Amino acid sequence: MREQGTKRGFLGAALMMVVLTVLLAACGGGNNGGEEKENAKTVTTAFGDIQIPTSPKRIIADDYVGSLIALDAIPVGTPGLHLKNPYYVEALEGVADIGEYGNSSPERMMELDPDLIITATDDPKRFEQMNKIAPTISVPYGDLKNAHEEIAYFGELLGLEDKANAWLKDYDERIAAAKQRVEAVIPPDATFTILELGDKSVWAYGDNFGRGGQPIYQSLGRKPRAEVAEELMEKQWMELSMETLAGYVGDYIVLTVGDVNEWTIDKLKADPIWGSLAAVKQNQVYIWQEERSWYYDPIAVLSQTEELADWLAK
Structure with a gap:
């Protein structure tokens, strides 16, 4: 859509435009009464290095909802525009509406208690607003050039490489038949x-x-x-x-x-x-x-x- 803005490339031409460095997080007490903190990894993005859970459980998908559905990583919340997508509306049954696309409600996002937010924004202010709620990964539109790059990227990001490979295998077979x-x-x-x-x-x-x-x-x-x-x-x-x-x-x-x-x-x-x-x-x-x-x-x-x-x- 035009409202999604023009393309800005920061990841380069290759698929592996994002560097994932897995860090073994130290165990900690805090509010969990001495329980070990979940392992984390650091992701290099357009807005710097962001530390995220290795296995996020409560994802808010401001963008890239289709890729998450393909990986069976259904988000807990997404803008109303995505909830109307005719290609996967049934898969999002029960997913919370976080507001208008491009202007999601911070209050609604906070209520969902996310451990990861995925967005395509290239607006620093909007990114910072989201990143204060939960670790936020922003991949501006156009940096991932096709379905293969998109599915492979999020498969690696979320530790779901096997699901990504299986989905892309079926995708390739169906595309080849159509062609x-x-x-x-x-x-x-x-x-x-x-x-x-x-x-x-x-x-x-x-x-x-x-x-x-x-x-x-x-x-x-x-x-x-x-x-x-x-x-x-x-x-x-x-x-x-x-x-x-x-x-x-x-x-x-x-x-x-x-x-x-x-x-x-x-x-x-x-x-x-x-x-x-x-x-x-x-x-x-x-x-x-x-x-x-x-x-x-x-x-x-x-x-x-x-x-x-x-x-x-x-």
């Missing part, structure tokens, strides 16, 4: 465009910003038009005017709209600009409800890839 179905019917040089239609503008998206970019460009290995590919992948989202739209559009369009009942292929064809596009003329447009295209966690990407493959295979 094979598409390749059987769509020429390899066919170009794709990921768009979102607003009231007065149109936005084009790259391969790591939702709206179908991950399924089309990453999972299915498709490409945008060569003359716009470099700029699009660098910026990840670009606002286009209706006058420049034709210069960006490829053979196929995946189009996010606010209301799929209002925006149909027939309405696009009747529009003088949309109707002039070859993809529209040839019915090579997938019109997508925004609530289904916004999410790009690993679970959503897998479901979206199979959904788009079904469309393309037909």
Whole structure:
């Protein structure tokens, strides 16, 4: 989503962008009457070294909820936006709503008594607010480039490598099957465009910003038009005017709209600009409800890839 901010990379190109150093914590008394404290480890992040439990039990997921679900590490709380995610809403039954996405309630988080908070914020003030409640790991959006990096990272962070490997094995098999179905019917040089239609503008998206970019460009290995590919992948989202739209559009369009009942292929064809596009003329447009295209966690990407493959295979 645009509200998730632009990408900021601090971890580098390699998957192992975070250094995990396991520290054997000393036993201590304190409020637990002499019981040993849980072992801890130190994680190097954009906001410095953070010491977290080796086996956190009460995680608040401000972000990256899909990866935690994939690892069977269900959080105790998350923003209401994630609770509405159609790809895993049932998995979050009973999980507490900590408030508006991007502006979660500190009071609600404190009530849940978390031992770890996971977020994507790059705002130092917001990070510090969370870190006072519980140890907080922040991985700004864009630092993890795909489902593999995301699942592997959190699998290592939480000591759930075996679950991460098993989930990714199933993911790879299903993605490969979807890709094979598409390749059987769509020429390899066919170009794709990921768009979102607003009231007065149109936005084009790259391969790591939702709206179908991950399924089309990453999972299915498709490409945008060569003359716009470099700029699009660098910026990840670009606002286009209706006058420049034709210069960006490829053979196929995946189009996010606010209301799929209002925006149909027939309405696009009747529009003088949309109707002039070859993809529209040839019915090579997938019109997508925004609530289904916004999410790009690993679970959503897998479901979206199979959904788009079904469309393309037909």
